[in-house]
Each structure stands twice: as C-alpha cells, then as structure tokens.
Amino acid sequence: MANEKTVVGSVRPSQLLWTYGPGALVDLPNLSVITSGIDIWQKERCAVITEARLLAAVQQRLGAQVESLRMAPFSKSETSDRLSAEARVGVPVRPFPRWLRCVKCGLLAPYDNGLFELKENPYRPESTRFVHAGCRGSDGKLPPKDADAVPARMLLACRNGHLDDFPWHWFVHSGPSTCRGTLRFFESGASLQTENLWVRCDKCEAAKSLAQAFGKAGKENLPGCRGRHPHLDRFDHECDEDARAVLLGATNSWFPVSISALAIPRPNASPLQQIIIDHWDDFADVEDVGELKGTIKALTKRGEAAGLDAHTPEVVWAAIEAHRSGADAEDEDEPDIKGPEWRVLTDPTPVNDYPNFLSEETAPPASFQSVIARVLLLKRLREVNALLGFTRVESPDEIGVAGSGPVSAPLSSSRPDWIPANQVHGEGIFIQFDEAAIAAWEQNPAVQQADARLRGGHKGWRNRRDLSPAEAGYPGARYVLLHTLAHLLIRELALECGYNAASIRERIYASVNEDGNQAGFIIYTAAADSDGTLGGLVELGKPENLERLLTQALRRARICSSDPLCAEHDPQKDQSLHAAACHACSFVAETSCESSNRYxxxxxxxxxxQNAATAFFQDA
Incomplete structure (x- = not known):
C-alpha cells in the first residue's frame, strides 16, 4: 500500500474489498491512512476479471459505463530494491485523520501545520511514522527531543457516507471562536474512560471532556456534517444528516456494499461456446484467423482452454464472431443474479465447466430423503465479488432492498468505468429441499405466527432507522428456515472439514416467484489465500457423512447454552432481526453469512x- 511518495504498509488484496476499500481507514502500527478513490488507482496494474453475469448486474446498479471488473494493483515480482518503481506499486492512500497527538506533551494539531515531521523507513514501511520535532514534554522543561505523534482517535461520520476530522477547536470552545490557541490532550484519572479524557486550549484555558462528544450531549457540542469525502478530496454541497463522533478503528466507520456471483456454465452452451466465454479476455481483441492461430497456440502452451484444439481455427473464429455479435448470448439482464445459478444447480444432468465449475450428484442422506430432494458435490467452483460502494454508521440495507437504506458512498469522483473485484476458488455442497415439504411447513399456523413476529421485528427495526417502506425487504419464513439450517451446518462442518471456520460461506436460494420456487443452499469454501479445493468439504457431503453431520447439528441446536433466554427471545419486543438465535448456537463469522447474522x-x-410447534424437523 503506497501513496505518491512513501510506502507505508501492506494488506492482502482481498482486504481491499472487505475491510480496507476506497474510503476505509487503515490503522497501521504508527499511522492511520485512508484508501483513495479508484479514479487515481493504477488501472493499468489492475488485472481484469471476466464474469459477464456479474458485470451485467453491476451495470444495472452503477450504469452502463462500467466496462470491467478488476483486481487491486499488485507487484508481479518480488524485488530487493525497496526504492525501485516496482516496489512502489500499490493502492494510493493519504494520512487521515489530519490531527495528530504527541504522546509526551499532548500537543493536538494537524500534521500539515509544520509541527510534525514524517520519518520514513523504506526498508521497514511499517515503521514510518510522524514525530513531534523538539518536544520538551508536558511542562516544557525537558531537553528538546523528537517524540512520536499518533493519530487523534476521534472522527465525525454520518449516514450519508461522509467522514471528517473531529472539530477540536469547535468542540473545546463550544462553537465558532476566534481563539486559535494550541490544543492539548490530557488525562484526569486512572482509567481511560471518556469522562477522564480532556482537551484544553493553552491560550484561553477552555477545556472539555470527550464524554460530551457522545450521545445527546454530542448533538449539542458538535457542528453539522460538512459533506466531506476525504478519499475523493471533495465536499458535497449539502448534507442533512447529523454528524456523530466515532472512534478511529470503529467497525461502523466503513461497511462494504458488494455483490457476488458464481461462475457457472451457460445453460445449453456448446463446449466451444463455453471455452469462448471463459477465455473471452484472450479472444476479445483478435481481428482475424491468422491472429487467432497465435492466440490458440498461446492458450495451448499455457495448458488452458482444454478441447480448443479439437476445432479448426475457422470454426473457432465463427464462434468468436457469433459471441461478439451477441448471437449466442443469453439474457444477461436478469435482475435476480441467483436465478441462473439455481437453474444450473437443479438441472437434471449435472453440468461441468473445468476448471470453474465441476459438480457431481450424490444420494441424499437416507434418513432425510423425505425432505431433501438433491445433493450436489461441487468439486470446483469460482466466486467473483465486486465492490459497489460503502456506507458508514449503518450497515448496508438488508436482503433484496435497494435504495431504502443507508446511502452508498461513491468509490470515485466521477461515474466509474471499472470497479474493484476479486475471485476465489473453492469447493462446496449444494442441498435442495423438497418443495412440497417446504410448502406444507409454511402453511402451519404456528409457523405463520412465528413469521409474523419476525416480520414485526423487521418493521420495528426499519422504523427505528427511518427506513421506508417499513415492510420492504423481509425475506419470509422460507429464508429464515434455510438460513438458520445453513448456519447450524456450517458450525458442524467447521469442526471436521479442515478449513478455517471463517472461510466457509453460505449462499441461500429461497426466492418465490412466477419462474418457480427455490429452496436450497450452498455451503462452500472461498479462501483468497488458497484454492480451497482440498476436498475436505466435498468428502463430508457424501451420504453417510452428511447424514451424521445433519443429525448432530439438529440435536445440538435443540438446546442452547443461553437457554431459556435465547429460546424466549421475541424480535417484536426489542425490534431485532432474529428470534431464537445467538452467538452460542446459531451465529457464524461475518465473512460466512450473506446477511450479517440476521433472520x-x-x-x-x-x-x-420455548416452541416445539414451528420446527421443520420435528423428530430431530
């Protein structure tokens, strides 16, 4: 990770999508920096990821000007010369917040006012830091000596995605003031509670405790939001949201808004058409048959596009022309990105597209054959994730709702022509449930009552956040059932499959529409630091293993260590988005759940x- 002058640290490429994307703060050992907008990233260093369905979905959200999905820039080779251009390849960042605090004298000031110096270390970027030059201590009596300066730990953020420096002068002087005295940070007690942390002006001796920056007092002591986007170096014209104090490193300062798709074979596509689709990056710029021969030779040399050599260059060229003209294209404008995936997963004949998608049907567990219609072992799959924007203070809106939740802040100053993405390979298990069994369960009066309680909690949750309409986005009892069962099975699989629990994910299929009802889920691995295809998860999907794991998961779920509190939880009373569920029994890692442990x-x-009448598995 770098800015224009200094390398300051490193993060993994996948973290630039989930944790440290554009607009996010990176809290390094000695610095705090903010990742800049993608319009100043090194686009030529960002490799293109091909996934037509996901790109079409992104274009529906952000506009047709988005031409590609690209990985974060990275150096393709290790270099021992830390001062070389190759060593400086990375994502641009800038120091933020601007205000720093001297750890010895408590001086509080912006880093660009001349009181602080940047000490670079090109050979150990993590040691790069700001220092207060010539610090003489809090009483001014010590010999001059450089002292470390650390970022001020408070910021302002709002629900519109704005982020700003904390208004220290405004805060200390209780509003606009002509006083420009030096500010000092000091502690008044043994503990580090906010009421013991103070800021004082050396000139007028005004002082205020940081406890007055939060809650109701914060609304009285803080100015309105200025509409600042520091990652874009701009201010919006106006913002009607209340700015609130947040701590540096707080999880609510940046939430990614992302969308993902599985790379699936195109239904009814011939093997040659599928090869053209999978390797379109190589074929897109080919202009004639002569150039095509060189491309085929290069693909063969790399060991890719297996089966391409079975066709003459003329036949391949005809297929390329057909794909380029759209003659062989499927409808890529389908709003439900999971619809095509469901059709491929439920196809009577398992489809394959090496190396992106390999599936094999196996028998459902013997004791669950009345409720499980199909089990597919997904020996290889590829997931592509794209970052659309981000929110602050409030997490992105819940399932299936767009435009009625927190505002998604932009990734660039202008409409982007590409967006950050990453791809991961893995393996998984697809379980399809019997539609008749699910439909009969949904008609149970007790289930409908439980569904009404969850719907009431959903409405209360949205009303409390001023989201309209309050009823929008509730996924229904079918989703809650499948989602909870997926969580229970993830927790059980994590004990035996050999993968890190946080690298196991879910993908729920629970839509009910005129094209047909969905009832199933995929549990899969998608770890960015490995292919995730070691076979440990697929092996557990075989009938004898899956039956044992399902039985264990259901038995374990009957009693929670937090019962009876967990089982008695009513979402209508506290306006929450879950009922009988907690960290002890049903919650999984945030990276594993597609809906943030809701529903x-x-x-x-x-x-x-507390309730035995609503269970889908009554005999578990």
Whole structure:
C-alpha cells in the first residue's frame, strides 16, 4: 500500500474489498491512512476479471459505463530494491485523520501545520511514522527531543457516507471562536474512560471532556456534517444528516456494499461456446484467423482452454464472431443474479465447466430423503465479488432492498468505468429441499405466527432507522428456515472439514416467484489465500457423512447454552432481526453469512424449550 511518495504498509488484496476499500481507514502500527478513490488507482496494474453475469448486474446498479471488473494493483515480482518503481506499486492512500497527538506533551494539531515531521523507513514501511520535532514534554522543561505523534482517535461520520476530522477547536470552545490557541490532550484519572479524557486550549484555558462528544450531549457540542469525502478530496454541497463522533478503528466507520456471483456454465452452451466465454479476455481483441492461430497456440502452451484444439481455427473464429455479435448470448439482464445459478444447480444432468465449475450428484442422506430432494458435490467452483460502494454508521440495507437504506458512498469522483473485484476458488455442497415439504411447513399456523413476529421485528427495526417502506425487504419464513439450517451446518462442518471456520460461506436460494420456487443452499469454501479445493468439504457431503453431520447439528441446536433466554427471545419486543438465535448456537463469522447474522430462528428448524410447534424437523 503506497501513496505518491512513501510506502507505508501492506494488506492482502482481498482486504481491499472487505475491510480496507476506497474510503476505509487503515490503522497501521504508527499511522492511520485512508484508501483513495479508484479514479487515481493504477488501472493499468489492475488485472481484469471476466464474469459477464456479474458485470451485467453491476451495470444495472452503477450504469452502463462500467466496462470491467478488476483486481487491486499488485507487484508481479518480488524485488530487493525497496526504492525501485516496482516496489512502489500499490493502492494510493493519504494520512487521515489530519490531527495528530504527541504522546509526551499532548500537543493536538494537524500534521500539515509544520509541527510534525514524517520519518520514513523504506526498508521497514511499517515503521514510518510522524514525530513531534523538539518536544520538551508536558511542562516544557525537558531537553528538546523528537517524540512520536499518533493519530487523534476521534472522527465525525454520518449516514450519508461522509467522514471528517473531529472539530477540536469547535468542540473545546463550544462553537465558532476566534481563539486559535494550541490544543492539548490530557488525562484526569486512572482509567481511560471518556469522562477522564480532556482537551484544553493553552491560550484561553477552555477545556472539555470527550464524554460530551457522545450521545445527546454530542448533538449539542458538535457542528453539522460538512459533506466531506476525504478519499475523493471533495465536499458535497449539502448534507442533512447529523454528524456523530466515532472512534478511529470503529467497525461502523466503513461497511462494504458488494455483490457476488458464481461462475457457472451457460445453460445449453456448446463446449466451444463455453471455452469462448471463459477465455473471452484472450479472444476479445483478435481481428482475424491468422491472429487467432497465435492466440490458440498461446492458450495451448499455457495448458488452458482444454478441447480448443479439437476445432479448426475457422470454426473457432465463427464462434468468436457469433459471441461478439451477441448471437449466442443469453439474457444477461436478469435482475435476480441467483436465478441462473439455481437453474444450473437443479438441472437434471449435472453440468461441468473445468476448471470453474465441476459438480457431481450424490444420494441424499437416507434418513432425510423425505425432505431433501438433491445433493450436489461441487468439486470446483469460482466466486467473483465486486465492490459497489460503502456506507458508514449503518450497515448496508438488508436482503433484496435497494435504495431504502443507508446511502452508498461513491468509490470515485466521477461515474466509474471499472470497479474493484476479486475471485476465489473453492469447493462446496449444494442441498435442495423438497418443495412440497417446504410448502406444507409454511402453511402451519404456528409457523405463520412465528413469521409474523419476525416480520414485526423487521418493521420495528426499519422504523427505528427511518427506513421506508417499513415492510420492504423481509425475506419470509422460507429464508429464515434455510438460513438458520445453513448456519447450524456450517458450525458442524467447521469442526471436521479442515478449513478455517471463517472461510466457509453460505449462499441461500429461497426466492418465490412466477419462474418457480427455490429452496436450497450452498455451503462452500472461498479462501483468497488458497484454492480451497482440498476436498475436505466435498468428502463430508457424501451420504453417510452428511447424514451424521445433519443429525448432530439438529440435536445440538435443540438446546442452547443461553437457554431459556435465547429460546424466549421475541424480535417484536426489542425490534431485532432474529428470534431464537445467538452467538452460542446459531451465529457464524461475518465473512460466512450473506446477511450479517440476521433472520435466524432455531425454533423454525428444531423444537426448542420455548416452541416445539414451528420446527421443520420435528423428530430431530
């Protein structure tokens, strides 16, 4: 990770999508920096990721000007010369917040006012830091000596995605003031609670505790939001949201808004058409048959596009022309990105497209054949994720709702022509449930009552956040059942499959529409630092293993260590998005869940100490 002058640290490419994307703060050991907008990234260093369905979905959200999905820039070779141009390849950042605090004398000032110096270390970038030159201590009596300066730990953020420096002068002087005295940070007690942390002006001796920056007092002591986007170096014209104080490093300062798709074979595509689709980056710029021969030779040399040599260059050229003209294209404007995936997963004949998608049907577990219609072992799959924007203070809106939740802040100053993305390979298990069994369960009056309670919690949750309409986005009892069962199975699989629990993910299919009802889910691995295809998860999808794991998961879910509190939880009372679920029984890592541990209820899966009538698995 670098800015124009100094290398200051490093993060993994996948973190630039989930944790440290544009607009996010990176809290390095000695610095705090903000990742700049993608309009000043090194686009030529960002490799293109091909996934037509996902690109079409992104274009629907951000506009047709988006031409490609690209990985974050990275150096393709290790270099021992830390001062070379290759060593400086990375993502541009800038110091933020601007205000620093001297650890010895408590001086609080912006880094660009001349009181602080940047000490670079090109050979150990993590040691790069700011220092207060010639610090003489808090009483001014020590010999001059450079002292470390650390970022001020408070910022202002709002629900419109704006982020700003904390208004230290405004805060200390209780509003606009002509006083420009030096500010000092000091502690008044043994603990580091906010009421013991103070800021004082050396000139007028005004002082205020940081406790007055939060809650109701914060609304009185803080100015309105200025509409600042520091990652874009711009201010919006106006913002009607209240700015609130947030701590540096707080998780609510940046939430990614992303979309993902599985790379699936195109239904009814011939093997040659699928090869053209999978390797379109290589074929897109080919202008004639003569140039095509060189491209085929290069692909063969790399060991890619298996089966391409079975066709003459003329036949391949005809297929390229057909793809370029759109004659062989499917409808890529389908709003439901999971629809095509569901059709491929439920196709009577398992489809394959090496190396992106390999599936094999296996028998459902013997004791669950009345409720499980199909099990597919996904020996290889590829997932592509794209970053659309981000929110602050409030997490992105819930499932299926666009435009009614927190505002998604932009990734660039202008409409982007590309967006950051990454791809991961893995393996998984697809389980399809019997539609008749699910539909019969949904008609149970007790299930409908439990569904109404969750819907009430959903409405209260949205009303409390001023989201309209309040009823929008509720996924229904079917989703809650499948989602909870997926969580229970993830927790069980993590104990045996050999993968890190946080690298196991879910993908729920629970839509009900005129094209047909969905009832199933995929549990899969997608670890960015490995192919994730070691076979440990697929092996557990075989009938004898899956039956044992499902039985264990259901039995374990009947009793939670937090019962009876967990089982008695009513989402309508506290306006929450889950019922009988908690960290002890149903929650999984945020990286594993597609809906942030929302819409979960053990009572819809198995009988609990509070409710035995709503369980789908009554005999578990």
């Amino acid at each position: 979960l209820d053990r009572a819809m899966v198995v009988p609990t100490v």
